[in-house]
Amino acid sequence: MTSKHRIEIVEVGPRDGLQSEPGVLPTATKVEFINRVIAGGARRVEVTSFVNPKKVPQMADAEEVLKALPRREGVHYIGLVLNRKGLDRAVAAGCNEIGMAVVASNTFNQRNQGVTTEESIAAWLDIAAAAQQAGVVPQVTISAAFGCPFEGEVPMERVVEIARRVAEAHPFEIALADTIGVGVPAQVTELVSRVREAVPGIALRCHFHNTRNTGLANAFAAVQAGVRTLDASLGGIGGCPFAPAATGNIPTEELVYMLERSCYHTGVALDAAIETGKWLQEQLGRPVPGMLVKAGGFPKPAAQAA
Numbered sequence: 001m002t003s004k005h006r007i008e009i010v011e012v013g014p015r016d017g018l019q020s021e022p023g024v025l026p027t028a029t030k031v032e033f034i035n036r037v038i039a040g041g042a043r044r045v046e047v048t049s050f051v052n053p054k055k056v057p058q059m060a061d062a063e064e065v066l067k068a069l070p071r072r073e074g075v076h077y078i079g080l081v082l083n084r085k086g087l088d089r090a091v092a093a094g095c096n097e098i099g100m101a102v103v104a105s106n107t108f109n110q111r112n113q114g115v116t117t118e119e120s121i122a123a124w125l126d127i128a129a130a131a132q133q134a135g136v137v138p139q140v141t142i143s144a145a146f147g148c149p150f151e152g153e154v155p156m157e158r159v160v161e162i163a164r165r166v167a168e169a170h171p172f173e174i175a176l177a178d179t180i181g182v183g184v185p186a187q188v189t190e191l192v193s194r195v196r197e198a199v200p201g202i203a204l205r206c207h208f209h210n211t212r213n214t215g216l217a218n219a220f221a222a223v224q225a226g227v228r229t230l231d232a233s234l235g236g237i238g239g240c241p242f243a244p245a246a247t248g249n250i251p252t253e254e255l256v257y258m259l260e261r262s263c264y265h266t267g268v269a270l271d272a273a274i275e276t277g278k279w280l281q282e283q284l285g286r287p288v289p290g291m292l293v294k295a296g297g298f299p300k301p302a303a304q305a306a
């Protein structure tokens, strides 16, 4: 057996996953969700977002969620913020990591954040400095890096240029996100290599949606291109607002299954993830998109022990 490479999984189910849920979940359910994924091995969890509650009612209880979470050594509670006001709320609520999003296409950035990509980059530079001053780890995601629902193809040069600009704030990490799930592995390989070349020394993370069933293939391409951190959501929840019937993020349990059986180590327990997937189905009142929640892992834990 060769020594295993470590791949870190950032659990985004409680934020990216739940955000598009039509019904607002009780705060206690969200808190249990977060506690379950941490008990199952997750160390970085996107727990909520600090955005306008009128626009995203599901995240209106951001402060209450944080208040209910015990501080845990080595665990990062990530709050998504889109502006300075969001950052101030996240810091006050006790997030120890914040994520900001800059959308690669201007139209999408305008629709999502009400400002231009250029203005979001400026906001990020300010947010990153303020976060560092507050002792909070800042990272940034370049959204729609693989395609835009309004503008279509996003030129790689544009993503690379945005990466250069956001890197000026010395982020802990830059993420490339396939927000609408249009990317394919060859694109991942090329974009990761070009961005890495543009921002040497900054860790890259990837964020994939499974809208067109290429999510896991993209994740594996990212790993083979040297990416060591991936976002995923339990059960694969988190549909895309621009593809109403679509599945969500790549499912955490499927990513764990694929990586662990490919000689990578994730630190996430597969059985616990599948159990939480089943629990999540009960909370949502319908099946989750993830297939391992139905099929289970392999080999069965009992057979493994025997």
Ligand code: ZN
Pocket (backbone or CB within 6 Å): 016, 177, 178, 179, 207, 209, 249
């Ligand atoms: Zn997403």
